[in-house]
Amino acid sequence: MTQTTLTKGPARRGAGPRRAVAGPAPGRSDARAGYLFLSPWIIGMAVLTLGPMLASLYLSFTNYNLFNTPDWIGLENYRKMFADDQFHQTVSVTLRYVLLATPLKLGAALAVAIWLTQSRRAMGLYRTAFYAPSLLGASVAMAIVWRALFADDGVQDQLTSSVGLGIGGWVGNPDYSLLMLVLLAVWQFGAPMVIFLAGLQQVPRELYEAAEVDGAGRWRRFVSVTLPMISPVIFFNLLLETVHAFQVFTSAYVISGGDGGPAGSTLFYTLHLYQRAFSDYRMGYASAMAWVLLIVVGLVTALLFRTSRAWVHYAGGSR
Amino acid sequence: MPIANPAPPEESFVERVGKTRRSRYTKHVLLCLVGAVMMYPLLWMVSSSVKPNELIFTDLSLWPAKWDLGNYIDGWTALEQPFTVYLVNSFVIVVLSIVGNLVSCSLAAYGFARLRFTGRKLFFTLMLGTMMLPGHVLLVPQYIVFAKLGWLNTYYPLLVPNFLATNAFYIFLMVQFMRALPKELDDAARIDGCGPFRTFWKVIMPLCLPAFATTAIFTFISVWNEFFGPLIYLTDSELYTVPLALRQFIDSEGQSQWGQMFAMSFLSLAPVIGFFIAGQKYLVKGIATTGLK
Numbered sequence: 382m383t384q385t386t387l388t389k390g391p392a393r394r395g396a397g398p399r400r401a402v403a404g405p406a407p408g409r410s411d412a413r414a415g416y417l418f419l420s421p422w423i424i425g426m427a428v429l430t431l432g433p434m435l436a437s438l439y440l441s442f443t444n445y446n447l448f449n450t451p452d453w454i455g456l457e458n459y460r461k462m463f464a465d466d467q468f469h470q471t472v473s474v475t476l477r478y479v480l481l482a483t484p485l486k487l488g489a490a491l492a493v494a495i496w497l498t499q500s501r502r503a504m505g506l507y508r509t510a511f512y513a514p515s516l517l518g519a520s521v522a523m524a525i526v527w528r529a530l531f532a533d534d535g536v537q538d539q540l541t542s543s544v545g546l547g548i549g550g551w552v553g554n555p556d557y558s559l560l561m562l563v564l565l566a567v568w569q570f571g572a573p574m575v576i577f578l579a580g581l582q583q584v585p586r587e588l589y590e591a592a593e594v595d596g597a598g599r600w601r602r603f604v605s606v607t608l609p610m611i612s613p614v615i616f617f618n619l620l621l622e623t624v625h626a627f628q629v630f631t632s633a634y635v636i637s638g639g640d641g642g643p644a645g646s647t648l649f650y651t652l653h654l655y656q657r658a659f660s661d662y663r664m665g666y667a668s669a670m671a672w673v674l675l676i677v678v679g680l681v682t683a684l685l686f687r688t689s690r691a692w693v694h695y696a697g698g699s700r
Numbered sequence: 701m702p703i704a705n706p707a708p709p710e711e712s713f714v715e716r717v718g719k720t721r722r723s724r725y726t727k728h729v730l731l732c733l734v735g736a737v738m739m740y741p742l743l744w745m746v747s748s749s750v751k752p753n754e755l756i757f758t759d760l761s762l763w764p765a766k767w768d769l770g771n772y773i774d775g776w777t778a779l780e781q782p783f784t785v786y787l788v789n790s791f792v793i794v795v796l797s798i799v800g801n802l803v804s805c806s807l808a809a810y811g812f813a814r815l816r817f818t819g820r821k822l823f824f825t826l827m828l829g830t831m832m833l834p835g836h837v838l839l840v841p842q843y844i845v846f847a848k849l850g851w852l853n854t855y856y857p858l859l860v861p862n863f864l865a866t867n868a869f870y871i872f873l874m875v876q877f878m879r880a881l882p883k884e885l886d887d888a889a890r891i892d893g894c895g896p897f898r899t900f901w902k903v904i905m906p907l908c909l910p911a912f913a914t915t916a917i918f919t920f921i922s923v924w925n926e927f928f929g930p931l932i933y934l935t936d937s938e939l940y941t942v943p944l945a946l947r948q949f950i951d952s953e954g955q956s957q958w959g960q961m962f963a964m965s966f967l968s969l970a971p972v973i974g975f976f977i978a979g980q981k982y983l984v985k986g987i988a989t990t991g992l993k
Contacts, residue, residue, distance in 0.1 A: 414896035415817030422808035422827070422871070425864025430830055433841035440840060447844065496731060509980060510735045516976055516983075517742070520925040521943040522965035525950065526745045529958065534757045536744065568738065575984055620832075628834055631927045631943075638950055654836055659932055664840050671837045678834050 441669035446662040458669035468670075470645050471653040478559060478649065479626040482566035487618055490570040494577035495607070508578065512571035523565075524635035528552055531561045552636065555646035562647060565632055573618040580614030581607070609694040616693045620685055627678055630655070650674060742969075749962040756958050768959065772967070775960030779948050780937040783964060786945040790924060793858055793941060797923045798916045800862030801870050805915065806908065808865045809874030810900045814886055824875075831868040843932060857933045858926075862919075870915045877911035878904060910982060917979040921972050942968045 416423070441458055443451035462468050493511060497504050517523050531537045533550040541548060551557035584607060592602045608615075630651040633641065641648030641656075650670070658667035748756045752768040759765055776783045811817075812824050846857040865871060881904065889899040927943045934940060946968060949961040976983065 410817050411815035411896055412817040415811050415815040415820065418807045418811035418815065418896070418900070419823065420807075421804040421863065422811075422865035423823075425804070425861065425866045426823075426826065426830070428845075429842060429861055429864060429866050430833070430838060433838040433845070434833075436841035436844075437837055437839075447847070493731075493734065496727060499727070507731055507735060508984065511738060512984065513973070513976060514738055514742075516921050516972060517925075517969055520969065520972070521927055521946045522745075522968045523741070525946060525961060525965050526741055528950070529748075529756075529962075530741060530744065532757075536760065539760060568741070624832055624834070628836070634927070634931075635947060635950060651836055654839075655928075655932075658840055658843075664844070668840045671834070671839060674834050675837045678832070682832055 437668040437671055440665050441672050443665045445665040445668075447664055448662075451665065454665070458666045459673075462666065462669055462673070467645070467648070467653065471641075471648050471650045474559060474641075474646065474648055475627065475650040478563060478566075478629065479623060481560075482563045483619070483622045483626050485563065485567045486570045487573055487615075487622060489567055490572075490574035490618070491577050491615070493570065494574045494581055495603075497574075497578060498581045504578075508575065512575055515569040515571035518565060518569035519631055521631060521635050524632040527561065527565050527632065528636045537561075553643050555644040558637075558643060558646045562629070562632055562636065566626065566629070573622060576614055576618055577611065580611040584610040612693045613695060616685070616689050620682065623681060623685070624678055627674065627681075745962050745969075746966055749959060749966045751959060753957075753959045756962075771959035771963035775957075775963040778957060778960050778964075779945055781940070781945070783945070783967070785938060786940055786942045789939060790941040790943075793855055794920055794923045796855075796859050797862045798919045800859060801865075801867060801915055801919045802912055804863050804865035805867065805870040806874055806905070806912065807900075808871050809878055810896075810904060812871065813875045813878035814899075814904065815896060827868050827871060830866075831872065839932075846933070852933060853935050853939065854933075855939070858923075858929050862923075867919075870918070873914060874908060874911045877908055881907055910985070913979060914982040914985065917975055917983055920975050924972055 440451060442453060442455055444454050444457075445451040493507075497507055529535055531551040533553065535550050535552075538550045548554060548557070551561040588606045588610065589602055592606050597605065628651055629649055633647045633649045633652050634655075637643075637647045637652075639652075641652050651674075654667050654670045654674070657663045657670065743762050747762045747764055749771055750767050750769060751759065751764045751771075752766055755764065755766060779786075808827075812820065812827070842857070846852060849856075851857050861867075885903050885907075886899055889903045894902065925943060926941070927947075930941045930944045931947075934944060937945075946961075946965060949957060949964070
């Protein structure tokens with residue numbers, strides 16, 4: 382690489398093979414070593430991230446099936462996409478999932494985390510029990526179990542029938558199949574919970590004591606002390622979980638047997654994209670879908686950052 | 701505060717003790733309940749894996765009325781290849797991925813955390829940006845590149861990215877860890893004549909073992925569970941990983957294989973559970989520190 386030419390500052394003698402006792406000058410630069418250490422990352426970034434990003438942007442304006450040479454068709458892929466009913470359905474399924482799963486999961490995570498900080502004796506054990514599902518939930522095995530739990534005559538069916546709701550298993554019911562995937566997401570609340578726990582433990586005790594002296598009740602202390610103090614952590618979790626929720630794939634693929642059914646009720650955006658790319662080999666169209674996803678996720682992220690100024694409270698100098 | 705408390709002390713004290721004890725009990729009962737609900741799907745899977753097929757959907761109790769360990773024996777050979785093949789494949793991929801992530805991410809992290817050079821800030825921002833990037837944007841071009849290289853139906857598309865530090869999360873984790881180490885260490889090493897490489901190898905690396913352990917465990921779990929990559933890149937069943945193999949149970953749903961399916965599902969989760977129990981400390985610390993930045 383051409384790293385040595387990039388160093389700034391006058392008269393770099395350090396470009397030689399071994400530098401002689403370099404002074405501890407404040408402006409010292411480790412350019413050579415720096416780029417060498419970063420070289421795997423730089424190659425990966427160029428070849429596997431930035432390059433493919435640009436390539437998929439280009440492909441999104443072409444007709445390409447992996448075997449022909451990409452054929453420039455302008456905005457045609459995008460036009461087709463927005464006119465496609467199935468596309469609208471995937472958008473609606475995905476948005477409903479994101480809007481349901483993210484708040485429910487984070488709500489559960491925060492509620493349980495607050496409970497756990499109040500009774501610290503058994504905290505370790507509960508934390509383990511609640512965290513474990515978030516490591517297993519994304520696996521095929523868990524999706525298989527979920528599918529069986531919510532199958533006809535499965536545990537859910539027997540429970541709902543016993544209270545007089547004979548709606549059958551949710552797997553085959555378009556009205557409930559998405560809800561079942563939401564529950565699978567909520568089941569994995571452990572990861573954000575651990576992050577909340579770490580945040581809650583950093584809230585200074587004195588603040589609660591001061592609030593109590595001022596006559597603040599439990600709810601008041603929660604709203605005026607806890608929430609602002611952990612708002613950076615809430616923001617981090619919200620951002621991470623939202624971005625993740627947009628990309629759910631494995632559970633929907635396995636539970637629906639790969640087709641997003643029943644009646645397209647679990648046809649997630651990513652699943653649709655996968656089908657266009659690897660069942661139909663419409664690589665250009667799939668690339669266009671990928672870029673729309675990127676733009677939407679980017680906008681959502683930007684929006685969250687923008688609003689965060691109003692509600693995220695950074696305690697100064699506590700780092 | 702001392703003056704403005706007119707309530708008779710002994711009564712309020714008793715009251716308070718009674719209330720907190722009662723509320724503590726209800727809290728524990730509630731937490732146990734939540735825990736039971738959380739654990740139920742897992743326990744149900746384990747219990748179903750040792751039940752005869754006809755009992756899985758009729759007998760709701762978690763303790764099987766009749767045991768049938770045959771599910772494990774039959775399930776092992778129920779798919780195209782014996783389960784050993786899938787386990788070995790997954791294991792090989794996981795081990796190589798761990799090596800790749802540890803080497804490439806620790807190098808990058810040291811560069812970001814401890815060295816100074818032009819463009820470092822820009823690179824770091826870029827790296828953080830990729831953490832939020834939906835992977836699907838890269839999917840089609842990466843697939844095309846790997847196809848052109850003749851790497852379809854090999855493990856290269858699954859392994860090479862890990863050797864090129866594409867997983868920003870682990871870099872970030874290690875950067876956080878390295879930044880917390882005292883700067884004087886580097887200066888001392890420099891005065892003793894160590895260049896950046898010796899400093900990295902002899903001074904920083906040994907201190908970063910906890911961060912490496914976290915990375916290794918996270919890599920293990922995520923690669924072991926990974927489904928999408930193997931799904932698009934692997935076509936021969938001799939190359940299948942465990943998750944891909946499990947999917948075959950659903951494709952070939954003969955209704956009669958429920959028990960075997962659960963037996964193999966449980967087997968596939970057992971290493972994850974084992975790693976989790978062994979490495980709990982590192983995992984919890986790992987995600988907690990990234991969350992607090």
